[in-house]
């Protein structure tokens with residue numbers, strides 16, 4: 001952290017200044033000689049002290065920010081763990097997942113949608129996207145199964161939406177996205193468009 005270094009330099013500067021001034025004071029009995037020098041020395045001291053204090057303060061803020069970020073990362077991690085749990089529960093049987101874990105998976109799905117540029121081609125109200133190249137997902141996915149959504153993403157050319165051309169939607173999502181990401185994305189789309197499998 002560079003703030004720490006500056007803080008350190010300022011601290012050393014303060015000590016050095018004190019040593020130099022007292023050394024000069026010892027050599028010249030009448031030091032400080034003039035009012036101007038006196039004021040200058042006082043001002044210099046004040047500046048260094050204020051600077052040191054400012055950096056100490058900045059450093060403390062930085063530390064707080066850091067802790068805040070750590071807390072956020074932890075929260076995200078536990079969210080992810082929640083998602084895994086939901087998945088495990090889904091295997092046991094439907095309807096066991098809690099609202100919290102569903103919300104976590106849905107938020108993860110929204111992130112996958114954003115990060116993969118789906119919104120550039122698709123309109124989706126939940127994501128606030130207005131892409132026109134592919135079908136409007138709000139309308140197109142209504143009443144569709146999660147299975148259909150999943151297939152549409154990993155194998156876009158398996159079934160081409162009416163009046164759209166094959167080969168436009170990228171085919172790499174099936175291999176680029178992890179199965180967790182895919183599941184979250186499908187769940188998110190199902191929920192936000194009112195597809196059958198969703199809530």
Ligand code: HEC
Pocket residue numbers: 112113116117118119120121122133134135137140141149152153156157159160161164165166167168169170173185
């Ligand atoms: C380069 C533009 C483009 C991008 C990026 C894109 N799509 Fe598509 N998508 C299309 C087109 C065009 C179609 C219609 C042709 C077809 O069915 O393959 C389509 C079809 C679909 C369908 C089926 C809709 C229906 O009515 O059958 C789904 C679901 C879908 N996309 C989801 C996604 C998701 C999720 C992403 C991001 C991971 C994404 N798309 C990224 C262009 C795109």
